[in-house]
Amino acid sequence: xxxxxxxxxxxxxxxxxxxxxLLAPVHAPxxxxxxxxxxxxxxxxxxxxxxxxxxxxxxxxxWAAGRGAGVAITRAGASSPDLAGPSTLVRGxxxxxxxxxxxxxxxxxxxxxxxxxxxxxxxxxxxxxxxxDQIEALGGLPVEDDSRIxxxxxxxxxxxxxxxxxxxxxxxxxxxxxFELEHQQKCCADH
Amino acid sequence: MxxxxxHEHGHGHGHGHGHxxxxxxxxxELDAATLAALDESIPDRELSPSEVSxxxxxxxxxxxGGTAALAVTGAQAAAAAAPKxxxxxIFRQGKRPNxxxxxxxxxxxxxxxxxxxxxxxxxxxxxAYGLDWLVITDHGGATHARIGVDLVNPQIKAARSELKxxxxxxxxxxxxxxxxxxxxxVAPGSREVEVLKxxxxxxxxxxxxxxxxxxxxxxxxxxxxxxLGQQVDRRRVQDALFLANHxxxxxxxxxxxxxxxxxxxxxxxxxxxxxxxxxxxxxPSTIGPGSARGFYGxxxxxxxxxxxxxxxxxxxGGFDWMTSTVGGLWDSLLAEGKPWWISANSDSHVNWNETxxxxxxxxxxxxxxxxxxMDPVHGTTVNRTAGDFWPGYYSRTHVGADRRDYVSxxxxxxxxxxxxxxGMLAKGVEVEVREVGQRYGEPLGGALLVRRGxxxxxxxxxxxxxxxxxxxxxxxxxRVDAIRGAVTGAVSNKDSFTAPDTKVVRQWDTSxxxxxxxxVLPLGRAEEPxxxxxxxxxxxxxxxxxxxxxxxPAGPQLDVVGDADPxxxxxxxxNPIWVLPKK
Numbered sequence: 001x002x003x004x005x006x007x008x009x010x011x012x013x014x015x016x017x018x019x020x021x022l023l024a025p026v027h028a029p030x031x032x033x034x035x036x037x038x039x040x041x042x043x044x045x046x047x048x049x050x051x052x053x054x055x056x057x058x059x060x061x062x063w064a065a066g067r068g069a070g071v072a073i074t075r076a077g078a079s080s081p082d083l084a085g086p087s088t089l090v091r092g093x094x095x096x097x098x099x100x101x102x103x104x105x106x107x108x109x110x111x112x113x114x115x116x117x118x119x120x121x122x123x124x125x126x127x128x129x130x131x132x133d134q135i136e137a138l139g140g141l142p143v144e145d146d147s148r149i150x151x152x153x154x155x156x157x158x159x160x161x162x163x164x165x166x167x168x169x170x171x172x173x174x175x176x177x178x179f180e181l182e183h184q185q186k187c188c189a190d191h
Numbered sequence: 192m193x194x195x196x197x198h199e200h201g202h203g204h205g206h207g208h209g210h211x212x213x214x215x216x217x218x219x220e221l222d223a224a225t226l227a228a229l230d231e232s233i234p235d236r237e238l239s240p241s242e243v244s245x246x247x248x249x250x251x252x253x254x255x256g257g258t259a260a261l262a263v264t265g266a267q268a269a270a271a272a273a274p275k276x277x278x279x280x281i282f283r284q285g286k287r288p289n290x291x292x293x294x295x296x297x298x299x300x301x302x303x304x305x306x307x308x309x310x311x312x313x314x315x316x317x318x319a320y321g322l323d324w325l326v327i328t329d330h331g332g333a334t335h336a337r338i339g340v341d342l343v344n345p346q347i348k349a350a351r352s353e354l355k356x357x358x359x360x361x362x363x364x365x366x367x368x369x370x371x372x373x374x375x376x377v378a379p380g381s382r383e384v385e386v387l388k389x390x391x392x393x394x395x396x397x398x399x400x401x402x403x404x405x406x407x408x409x410x411x412x413x414x415x416x417x418x419l420g421q422q423v424d425r426r427r428v429q430d431a432l433f434l435a436n437h438x439x440x441x442x443x444x445x446x447x448x449x450x451x452x453x454x455x456x457x458x459x460x461x462x463x464x465x466x467x468x469x470x471x472x473x474x475p476s477t478i479g480p481g482s483a484r485g486f487y488g489x490x491x492x493x494x495x496x497x498x499x500x501x502x503x504x505x506x507x508g509g510f511d512w513m514t515s516t517v518g519g520l521w522d523s524l525l526a527e528g529k530p531w532w533i534s535a536n537s538d539s540h541v542n543w544n545e546t547x548x549x550x551x552x553x554x555x556x557x558x559x560x561x562x563x564x565m566d567p568v569h570g571t572t573v574n575r576t577a578g579d580f581w582p583g584y585y586s587r588t589h590v591g592a593d594r595r596d597y598v599s600x601x602x603x604x605x606x607x608x609x610x611x612x613x614g615m616l617a618k619g620v621e622v623e624v625r626e627v628g629q630r631y632g633e634p635l636g637g638a639l640l641v642r643r644g645x646x647x648x649x650x651x652x653x654x655x656x657x658x659x660x661x662x663x664x665x666x667x668x669x670r671v672d673a674i675r676g677a678v679t680g681a682v683s684n685k686d687s688f689t690a691p692d693t694k695v696v697r698q699w700d701t702s703x704x705x706x707x708x709x710x711v712l713p714l715g716r717a718e719e720p721x722x723x724x725x726x727x728x729x730x731x732x733x734x735x736x737x738x739x740x741x742x743x744p745a746g747p748q749l750d751v752v753g754d755a756d757p758x759x760x761x762x763x764x765x766n767p768i769w770v771l772p773k774k
Binding site: 002010011012035036037038039041042043044045072074075076077078079080081083087090091093094095097098099101102104105138139140141167169170171172173177179180181184185 | 220221225229245248249251252253254255256257258260261403404405475476481482483486488489490492493494497501502504505734735737748749751752753754
């Protein structure tokens with residue numbers, strides 16, 4: 001089952017907050033993603049949850065109805081998904097559901113293996129144990145099996161047709177760190 | 192360092208990285224194969240094998256029957272309308288500068304919600320660190336539009352009379368609708384506040400709630416630039432300029448937006464920051480913030496242009512990727528044969544290694560009420576996590592002017608008679624393109640009109656640094672590069688950001704040279720229009736350019752988050768000179 005919700009999150013932080021609320025009652029492992037919705041109206045993020053978690057659907061429906069969010073819920077083998085909510089947001093939820101079904105796009109927040117992805121790991125470890133298929137570094141920097149990657153406790157790999165990709169950048173001490181850092185510099189932040 | 196990007200990127204740019212087509216397409220998220228798989232009016236037999244497999248994946252997921260959701264579309268107006276009554280592109284000829292004036296057009300004070308210093312704090316340090324002119328650019332926003340823009344003016348006027356030799360402009364940091372920030376400033380005069388205030392209230396993205404990407408917001412930005420031009424036409428202010436700030440930081444200044452600003456009124460919109468401020472931000476955490484140089488540390492967001500690669504979100508040798516990439520976005524603008532200039536500024540808010548702080552009780556609520564933070568006080572401790580340098584301490588924009596006055600500085604900026612450097616890398620850089628045998632040619636920003644077939648040459652006259660910089664060492668200019676590109680005319684795709692013909696054509700080893708010396712590069716016979724620009728470095732950090740070693744064998748290196756000491760990675764960049772053959 002894929003449950004996709006578009007609550008018009010303006011950035012990935014807001015989208016992850018939506019996921020956090022949707023997944024509050026869930027203890028079973030799921031795949032959870034954020035999805036960029038850029039094709040129509042203001043660009044924003046929708047989210048998807050793939051998996052079979054008891055009670056999730058009911059919780060999501062209530063949550064989304066209370067906030068005027070768009071929802072797309074798919075069941076394997078059904079002829080069409082259940083769609084609910086305002087049409088502009090249903091569109092984003094549907095896009096997220098399609099991307100989740102294909103597994104070819106989206107940014108992973110939870111995925112099989114994420115529970116092992118903490119601390120400093122080698123590229124080989126990340127690929128063997130953490131559900132990462134490829135590691136790509138900025139600026140043409142090579143990534144070897146024994147390249148050390150400091151996860152900084154926050155990995156957000158992306159999905160491509162070719163698999164799950166972790167994008168990294170060089171950091172102090174010869175380490176690699178994730179390209180996307182947990183704390184993004186706000187536009188006018190007090191720095 | 193191995194670098195495999197050249198070919199892949201060069202190739203990919205033309206084929207399916209997603210920025211060749213209009214990114215306002217209603218189904219921008221889903222690629223053509225997915226859309227075909229979803230469209231049940233297309234029979235399976237007409238799909239490719241991969242489309243068929245996608246369709247079966249979608250069918251088994253139970254999602255195929257919902258495509259009606261995709262049909263919802265909102266207004267998808269075309270991008271900002273083409274400007275009317277645009278004056279011709281500004282190429283100035285024969286304007287050899289009489290004086291070079293160093294300055295900074297991006298400085299914050301206590302009238303910014305993230306600032307702290309008085310105007311005179313900034314101006315006095317700027318003057319002490321060697322700047323001749325500066326622009327006070329507090330953030331646009333509700334509080335600033337309401338009272339800040341008024342309140343800062345008496346401080347600016349007082350600083351002008353206090354510091355007689357320093358030119359202090361009033362401006363603001365415009366939240367460009369649908370895009371990043373930009374410097375807007377005007378020539379001093381009786382209506383400087385009135386015009387800036389009206390501009391901010393009418394066109395600031397934050398004041399107007401127009402930050403997000405939309406055709407209407409993009410049009411508002413264009414209208415704002417045109418409005419500034421009208422104020423000059425109506426003599427409400429003697430002059431006005433706009434330069435885009437930290438353009439690649441968040442990927443939200445798309446190529447077509449930059450082109451639309453430039454084309455909105457080329458008298459007003461003249462360039463962008465080639466190097467952003469916050470140059471101390473990458474200092475290692477043992478002595479500094481341990482962040483990304485320039486605070487360029489973000490990942491793409493919802494409003495980011497999807498065609499920009501991740502590399503564009505970081506600085507390279509302290510410079511913005513749009514400028515540091517030879518054959519990249521800046522060159523793609525220059526290759527159109529239209530002026531677009533680069534600058535370098537401090538973006539000073541709170542300076543690294545400084546002891547002052549805001550006083551107790553000076554908080555956001557107090558700022559919102561009073562339009563300013565209270566004056567700074569001695570903080571009894573060193574602020575190592577601040578990421579900025581004082582104006583003039585590290586970044587300088589050198590403008591060739593006729594005279595040492597406000598209007599001449601603005602004229603020099605508009606004419607592109609400027610070069611920028613970090614850490615006082617060079618004492619003087621004069622660049623000229625001349626017909627062989629002639630004594631004088633065109634200076635920076637100029638266009639040499641020459642009879643077709645005549646031989647022309649580039650002359651770079653360097654005066655090496657004799658004074659120590661503000662890190663107290665005398666920087667060494669060890670290499671100078673000449674970059675050349677064909678002028679190929681207006682682009683058909685306003686979102687293109689490569690200039691395939693532009694590359695480094697000469698590298699001079701200048702190590703050990705002292706005093707003033709000339710580098711001369713024959714440019715052949717002038718048959719087709721082209722431009723040249725110049726870059727120099729201490730040579731400490733280099734790697735093949737983002738578009739490959741054939742384009743730029745030793746360009747600036749990608750800056751490392753938390754390990755970017757700006758003093759050991761110094762560059763200067765000049766603006767271009769055009770060569771335009773006549774029949």
